[in-house]
Amino acid sequence: MNQIFQSIPSLEQFQKTCQQWLDRVPLGNKTLGRRASPGLILDWQKDSLLLARALGSGTDAKLTAASVQPFGKLSDNRSVSAAEAVRSAVQHSGQKGDVTVLVARELVELRTLQLxxxxxxxxxxxxxxxxxxxxxxxxxxxxxxYVLLPPVPGQELQTALVAAMPPGLVNEIETACSAAGLNVAQIAFRPLEIVRLATQSQLVPAGGRSMIVCVADNEADLLLVRDGQVVMVRSTNLPHEDNPRKAALQAEVRRSLLAAASELGNQPIDQLLLVVAQEQEQDLVATLQPATRAAVVTFHPDILLPTSDRNLVHQAATRLTGMAGALSIPFVDAQAVSDFNNPNRRPPAQSHRRTWILSGAAAASIFLMGYFWYSSTLSGLKQEADGYRSEINSKKEIGQSAQNSLMELKEIEAFLGGAPNWLDELVYVADRMPGAEKIKLDYPSFAIVEGAGVLKFGVKADTSDSLADFEESVRDEQHIVSGAGGGELASGDQLYRWAADTTIRLTGRGWPLASATSSTPVSNDQSKATTEPSSETPASVVNPTSESNQAQPAGEGVTDASEADADDSEREPN
Structure with a gap:
C-alpha cells in the first residue's frame, strides 16, 4: 500500500508538469509561454526602471516593495549601467524569479497600418x-x-497598431534581468496595459469612444480608445511651471483628438479618464473638461501602493497604472498582448511525414492488388480481344459494301432532289402567265445548276408592264424569278415590242427519293405522249388556254409548227 501512495505524484510535481505543458500549448500565432501570474513587474524607461512585487489584479492590485532606480549618466556625473540598476531593484524587493517587463512609448516606434x-x-x-x-x-x-484594432463600419481594410523595438534594447533588458536573477516572461507595451486596466476595471466603457490622460511629473501619456481598444498613443513632455503646464496639456489633448478623428469615426469622445495623483485632480479636471467637452472620470494610482510608498505617485503614476494592468496578462488572449519577447509569427509548418508514409503504404498496397488482378485477367482479355478482332475483320467488308451503297444512294437522292419535273414546271408557267396577246415565250432551256433546277425563257411582250406581270405571276417561294436584258425592240413584231431574258430558279421542286422509288412506272408510249409535244402545240407555249386562243386573231400569239421546229433545232433543251 505504501508503494502505491509513493507512486502518486505530489502536488508540486503535478503543478510543474502542468506548467511545462502550458509552455508548449500554441495559442493562435503565439505560444502560451509562461502564463502564471507574475510575481514581479518591471517598468523600463530610457533613463530609469521601476520594479515592484505584485499581488491581485485590476484596481484591487497591490504593488509592494516598489523602487525607482535611475541608470545611465546621473545628475552627480555618475554612470550606472542598466544591469546595476536592476540588481539594486531586486535587492530592494527581496524576490527573484519570473518578471514581466513593461516598456514606455518613448522606446518603441509605433504606427497604424492599413491592411x-x-x-x-x-x-x-x-x-x-x-x-x-x-x-x-x-x-x-x-x-x-501588433494588435488588430476594431473594424470601422464601411472600411474595406483592417487596421493594426504595430510596434517595433530595436534588437539591442531587447538584448539589454534580457541581459540585465538575467544577471540579477530574473527570468523575462514577457516584454509588454505599457500603453496597452493602461487601457487593459481601464477597460477591465470599467473605468472606461467597453463601447464608444474614450480618452485616457496619464500625468506624472513632467510627462503625459494620451491614449485614444474605441470599443475598448487603443487606436492612438501619444506621449509628451510638460513644462514644470503650473500655467504653461496646463496650457501645454490642453493643447496636446486637442491635437490628439484632431489626429485621431478618422479612427474615432469623426465623433466626439464620450468620456475622459484622468490618471493623476489625488492632490492634482481638481486643477487638471478644470483644465481638460473644456478641451474635450466630455465627462471626466479620475483614477488615483495611490490606491495601488502601501502608504509608505505613495510618494512615488507624483513621478510614477503612469508607470504604476501600467503595472497594475499587466497583472491581467495571464488571463487574456495572447493576441491582445503586444509581447516583444514572443511577437506574432507565422505558425510553424506542420509535419506531414506520417501522412505521407500512410499514403505511400496505401498506394503501394493498391498497386500490388491491381498488379495481381491485371496479371490474372490479362490472358482472358487477350483471348477475348482476338475473337473481337476476327469478328471485326469479317464485318469490315460488309460495312464497306454497305457504305458504298449508302454513298450511291445519297448521290441519287441529291440528284433527284435537284431534278424537277420539267413538264410540271411548264404547266405551272403556262397556267399563270398572261394571255398570248401580251406574252410570247421563246427558246426554253432546262438545266440543273448547283443542285437546283434552272428554267430560262426568251420573253416577248407588248409592254414593259406585261413583262413585269409575267415575272410576278410565276414568282413564289419555290420559283425565284430574275430578268435580264429587258428593253424595247427597235424593230420586229408589231405586237411584241418588248423583250427580256427570264430565269426561273426552282427550289424544293425535286423528286423525293421515297416518292421516286414508289411511283408507278409508265410505258414508253405513255412517256412519249407526255414528253413529246404535238405538232399542233408549239414548244414555246405550253398548254395555252382555249379561251386565250379563241380571243386572239389568227396568226397572233402562237407560232406555227415550222417556227417551233426551227426554234427547237437552234436551241436544244438541256
Whole structure:
C-alpha cells in the first residue's frame, strides 16, 4: 500500500508538469509561454526602471516593495549601467524569479497600418513587410508585434497598431534581468496595459469612444480608445511651471483628438479618464473638461501602493497604472498582448511525414492488388480481344459494301432532289402567265445548276408592264424569278415590242427519293405522249388556254409548227 501512495505524484510535481505543458500549448500565432501570474513587474524607461512585487489584479492590485532606480549618466556625473540598476531593484524587493517587463512609448516606434483582410497565418509576414517600408529605423532583427484594432463600419481594410523595438534594447533588458536573477516572461507595451486596466476595471466603457490622460511629473501619456481598444498613443513632455503646464496639456489633448478623428469615426469622445495623483485632480479636471467637452472620470494610482510608498505617485503614476494592468496578462488572449519577447509569427509548418508514409503504404498496397488482378485477367482479355478482332475483320467488308451503297444512294437522292419535273414546271408557267396577246415565250432551256433546277425563257411582250406581270405571276417561294436584258425592240413584231431574258430558279421542286422509288412506272408510249409535244402545240407555249386562243386573231400569239421546229433545232433543251 505504501508503494502505491509513493507512486502518486505530489502536488508540486503535478503543478510543474502542468506548467511545462502550458509552455508548449500554441495559442493562435503565439505560444502560451509562461502564463502564471507574475510575481514581479518591471517598468523600463530610457533613463530609469521601476520594479515592484505584485499581488491581485485590476484596481484591487497591490504593488509592494516598489523602487525607482535611475541608470545611465546621473545628475552627480555618475554612470550606472542598466544591469546595476536592476540588481539594486531586486535587492530592494527581496524576490527573484519570473518578471514581466513593461516598456514606455518613448522606446518603441509605433504606427497604424492599413491592411487587406487576409488569412491570419499570413498577417505577421505582411505586417513586417509593410513596416519595413513605413517605419523609419526598422531592421530584420527588430522585434515587431501588433494588435488588430476594431473594424470601422464601411472600411474595406483592417487596421493594426504595430510596434517595433530595436534588437539591442531587447538584448539589454534580457541581459540585465538575467544577471540579477530574473527570468523575462514577457516584454509588454505599457500603453496597452493602461487601457487593459481601464477597460477591465470599467473605468472606461467597453463601447464608444474614450480618452485616457496619464500625468506624472513632467510627462503625459494620451491614449485614444474605441470599443475598448487603443487606436492612438501619444506621449509628451510638460513644462514644470503650473500655467504653461496646463496650457501645454490642453493643447496636446486637442491635437490628439484632431489626429485621431478618422479612427474615432469623426465623433466626439464620450468620456475622459484622468490618471493623476489625488492632490492634482481638481486643477487638471478644470483644465481638460473644456478641451474635450466630455465627462471626466479620475483614477488615483495611490490606491495601488502601501502608504509608505505613495510618494512615488507624483513621478510614477503612469508607470504604476501600467503595472497594475499587466497583472491581467495571464488571463487574456495572447493576441491582445503586444509581447516583444514572443511577437506574432507565422505558425510553424506542420509535419506531414506520417501522412505521407500512410499514403505511400496505401498506394503501394493498391498497386500490388491491381498488379495481381491485371496479371490474372490479362490472358482472358487477350483471348477475348482476338475473337473481337476476327469478328471485326469479317464485318469490315460488309460495312464497306454497305457504305458504298449508302454513298450511291445519297448521290441519287441529291440528284433527284435537284431534278424537277420539267413538264410540271411548264404547266405551272403556262397556267399563270398572261394571255398570248401580251406574252410570247421563246427558246426554253432546262438545266440543273448547283443542285437546283434552272428554267430560262426568251420573253416577248407588248409592254414593259406585261413583262413585269409575267415575272410576278410565276414568282413564289419555290420559283425565284430574275430578268435580264429587258428593253424595247427597235424593230420586229408589231405586237411584241418588248423583250427580256427570264430565269426561273426552282427550289424544293425535286423528286423525293421515297416518292421516286414508289411511283408507278409508265410505258414508253405513255412517256412519249407526255414528253413529246404535238405538232399542233408549239414548244414555246405550253398548254395555252382555249379561251386565250379563241380571243386572239389568227396568226397572233402562237407560232406555227415550222417556227417551233426551227426554234427547237437552234436551241436544244438541256
Amino acid at each position: 487587406p483582410f487576409i488569412d491570419q497565418d499570413d498577417l505577421p509576414d505582411v505586417i513586417r513587410f509593410q513596416a519595413q517600408r513605413q517605419f523609419a529605423n526598422l531592421s530584420d532583427a527588430c522585434a515587431v508585434d
